[in-house]
Amino acid sequence: MKIVVCVKQVPGTTEVSIDPETKRLIREGVSIEMNPFDTYALEQGILLKEKHGGELVVLSMGPKRAELTLREAIACGADRGVLLNGRPLGGSDTYATSYILSQGIKKIKDVNLVICGKQAVDGDTAQVGPGIAAHLGWPQVTYVSKFIESGESELKLERMHESGSDVSVVELPAVLTVLKDVNIPRIPTLKGRLNSRKVDITIWDETDLETDSEKIGLGGSPTRVVSTRKPDARDKHTIVLKGSASDSARELMKILKTRLEL
Amino acid sequence: MKLSELDRADNYNDVWVLGEIAEGKVHRVTLELLGKAKDLAEKRISAGSKVVCLLLGHQLDGLEKELFSHHADKVIIVDDEALKFFNDSIHASVVTRLVNKYKPEIMISGATSKGRSLMPLVAVKLETGLTADCTGLEIDEDSGLLLQTRPAYGGNIIATIKCEDYRPQMSTVRQGVFKVQPEDVSGTGELISEFVLDEEKQTSLTVLSEEGLDGESRINLHDANVIVTGGRGVKNADGFKVIHDLADAVGGAVGASRATIDSGWISYSHQVGQTGLTVQPEVYIACGVSGQIQHLVGMQSSDFIIAINKDPDAPIMHLADVAIVGDLFEVIPEITKLLSN
Ligand SMILES: Cc1cc2nc3c(=O)[nH]c(=O)nc-3n(C[C@H](O)[C@H](O)[C@H](O)COP(=O)(O)OP(=O)(O)OC[C@H]3O[C@@H](n4cnc5c(N)ncnc54)[C@H](O)[C@@H]3O)c2cc1C
Ligand SMILES: Nc1ncnc2c1ncn2[C@@H]1O[C@H](COP(=O)(O)O)[C@@H](O)[C@H]1O
Numbered sequence: 271m272k273i274v275v276c277v278k279q280v281p282g283t284t285e286v287s288i289d290p291e292t293k294r295l296i297r298e299g300v301s302i303e304m305n306p307f308d309t310y311a312l313e314q315g316i317l318l319k320e321k322h323g324g325e326l327v328v329l330s331m332g333p334k335r336a337e338l339t340l341r342e343a344i345a346c347g348a349d350r351g352v353l354l355n356g357r358p359l360g361g362s363d364t365y366a367t368s369y370i371l372s373q374g375i376k377k378i379k380d381v382n383l384v385i386c387g388k389q390a391v392d393g394d395t396a397q398v399g400p401g402i403a404a405h406l407g408w409p410q411v412t413y414v415s416k417f418i419e420s421g422e423s424e425l426k427l428e429r430m431h432e433s434g435s436d437v438s439v440v441e442l443p444a445v446l447t448v449l450k451d452v453n454i455p456r457i458p459t460l461k462g463r464l465n466s467r468k469v470d471i472t473i474w475d476e477t478d479l480e481t482d483s484e485k486i487g488l489g490g491s492p493t494r495v496v497s498t499r500k501p502d503a504r505d506k507h508t509i510v511l512k513g514s515a516s517d518s519a520r521e522l523m524k525i526l527k528t529r530l531e532l
Numbered sequence: 533m534k535l536s537e538l539d540r541a542d543n544y545n546d547v548w549v550l551g552e553i554a555e556g557k558v559h560r561v562t563l564e565l566l567g568k569a570k571d572l573a574e575k576r577i578s579a580g581s582k583v584v585c586l587l588l589g590h591q592l593d594g595l596e597k598e599l600f601s602h603h604a605d606k607v608i609i610v611d612d613e614a615l616k617f618f619n620d621s622i623h624a625s626v627v628t629r630l631v632n633k634y635k636p637e638i639m640i641s642g643a644t645s646k647g648r649s650l651m652p653l654v655a656v657k658l659e660t661g662l663t664a665d666c667t668g669l670e671i672d673e674d675s676g677l678l679l680q681t682r683p684a685y686g687g688n689i690i691a692t693i694k695c696e697d698y699r700p701q702m703s704t705v706r707q708g709v710f711k712v713q714p715e716d717v718s719g720t721g722e723l724i725s726e727f728v729l730d731e732e733k734q735t736s737l738t739v740l741s742e743e744g745l746d747g748e749s750r751i752n753l754h755d756a757n758v759i760v761t762g763g764r765g766v767k768n769a770d771g772f773k774v775i776h777d778l779a780d781a782v783g784g785a786v787g788a789s790r791a792t793i794d795s796g797w798i799s800y801s802h803q804v805g806q807t808g809l810t811v812q813p814e815v816y817i818a819c820g821v822s823g824q825i826q827h828l829v830g831m832q833s834s835d836f837i838i839a840i841n842k843d844p845d846a847p848i849m850h851l852a853d854v855a856i857v858g859d860l861f862e863v864i865p866e867i868t869k870l871l872s873n
Binding site: 281363364365368369392393394395396397398399400401403404405409410411412413429430431432433434435436437438439440441444491492493494495496497498499500501508509510511512514515516518519520522523525526529 | 534554555617618619620621624644645646648649651652653654655656657659660661662663664665679683684685687688689690691692693694695696697698735736737738739740741742743744806815825828829836838844849850851852853854855856857858859862863865866867869870871
């Protein structure tokens with residue numbers, strides 16, 4: 271089985287802050303990591319490869335330093351990494367990103383299965399996985415919570431939604447997005463780490479990928495961010511109660527009675 | 533579709549809501565979106581915009597009434613056994629074909645797991661843009677374009693996004709972001725039936741069964757008038773007892789911050805916030821929650837917010853209508869006692 275896992279390098283979001291002057295995201299000095307949801311996609315790729323044999327390729331689109339994230343994935347057990355990098359690819363929205371990744375998957379050749387994380391913690395869209403499926407014309411199973419059976423040519427999967435779950439069978443090739451529930455990601459071994467330093471990362475740009483220049487980057491993106499701002503700090507008059515517990519409770523009752531006509 | 537000389541923006545009218553069915557009933561988010569769609573269509577009245585609800589499923593007879601009374605001018609129903617379960621491939625093929633046929637200017641859907649699976653497939657097949665998880669939708673007065681607002685980077689940034697040169701303009705919206713508009717029970721409109729083509733049923737994805745959550749794990753935060761939420765301040769799983777007691781006393785539901793879920797004190801279905809649910813109850817009582825932005829984005833539009841926290845400077849205390857400085861294990865039982873009397 272030839273598997274591609276899509277991994278994205280993201281800023282550690284708990285540290286994200288906004289420059290008060292420019293109102294833009296401060297990227298300098300912010301740590302970067304593999305998108306947490308992608309670690310489950312990677313682990314699933316490793317598990318399937320261990321079971322069925324074949325090759326596991328990790329694929330990322332991003333700046334040169336995203337190589338580090340690919341090496342981290344190789345340290346965990348991926349065979350090789352492919353980075354899609356080039357100036358014209360920058361500024362892509364989910365439509366263009368999923369197009370570019372799908373071109374990468376075509377060029378990797380003979381891929382049976384693509385696994386993505388549920389969503390990336392920076393953009394938070396959960397649209398790239400389905401976008402890849404649509405560009406490739408393959409079926410998708412999103413929000414996979416359990417691999418019930420995995421054969422060479424088809425998978426039986428459980429998927430979660432808010433109000434329940436379903437069970438489906440999908441023939442390969444297919445695209446999956448996985449939830450945290452599927453596995454517990456492993457930590458790289460020392461041997462894995464050493465090995466990951468030696469492996470060459472393949473880098474492809476827009477010409478290698480033969481992308482349609484109308485469909486990539488800012489110009490090829492249907493959506494455009496027109497402005498950004500900080501979330502509203504709700505400017506309101508807060509009543510502060512700081513007496514004893516019983517006083518506060520009684521005071522609260524009074525407020526609720528008048529304000530909410532309870 | 534990218535707009536061109538041949539396929540101009542004015543060929544695209546109407547505001548579509550991609551409806552969702554849950555357990556044989558119209559999903560609440562669909563009703564919320566119909567109210568918003570009415571608002572958007574009124575602002576595009578010059579383009580002759582109407583509110584259209586597209587509903588796919590099986591045995592949908594009679595559901596159109598509720599859609600009409602929630603302000604749909606037109607309902608397109610595709611009723612077929614092949615749509616009994618949510619099958620991404622079949623649903624996407626049908627929706628794509630119908631959009632190409634009727635050419636809506638705007639199409640919105642709930643950001644439920646189904647909406648978030650189907651809409652990106654459809655958007656790519658249609659070659660247009662899609663904005664995820666919007667918290668605001670407005671029509672720009674000058675251009676007539678849809679301005680789509682959404683949080684990103686863990687809620688630290690609010691971005692406004694447009695899709696100028698492609699149609700339809702598409703967005704998904706979380707449940708609870710917009711309010712259901714008052715019903716007009718006399719509302720009627722045009723009902724259209726469409727069908728699934730045989731070739732659309734040919735797919736390598738087969739959905740075998742669908743199961744609802746059992747009563748135990750279902751807590752309906754969306755329907756609750758009062759939500760009592762516990763944060764890391766409740767200390768451990770047992771600490772949630774005071775939260776449950778208060779929720780029972782007010783007939784409300786129990787919410788939780790992510791920190792408590794990550795610690796395994798309560799199940800994910802209780803999570804409020806960016807990666808959980810967006811809620812808008814009449815009263816939200818946050819107990820031992822600090823009020824990180826990821827939590828706030830999920831509850832800040834509640835009508836009345838009460839925060840109980842030891843730390844008077846916790847961010848939630850500034851957002852609250854009433855901020856009680858104190859130990860939740862002392863304050864909450866007092867409140868519960870007064871309410872029970
Ligand atoms: C991408 C991303 C998505 C996220 N999505 C969500 C989400 O959907 N929902 C969510 O909730 N979080 C989310 N988070 C996490 C969020 O940033 C916070 O980490 C989390 O909400 C903090 O939970 P907390 O307020 O319970 O804990 P803390 O921040 O630790 O706050 C605990 C508070 O309790 C108070 N306290 C302690 N003891 C007592 C006592 N006895 N009585 C009274 N007060 C007491 C403390 O003063 C403190 O203010 C997300 C994070 C990221 C990065
Ligand atoms: N630039 C990228 N490179 C590789 N994979 C990506 C990239 N962007 C998104 N993905 C994949 O798509 C998933 C969903 O991302 P998103 O749609 O941005 O929330 C992620 O979990 C990744 O698996």
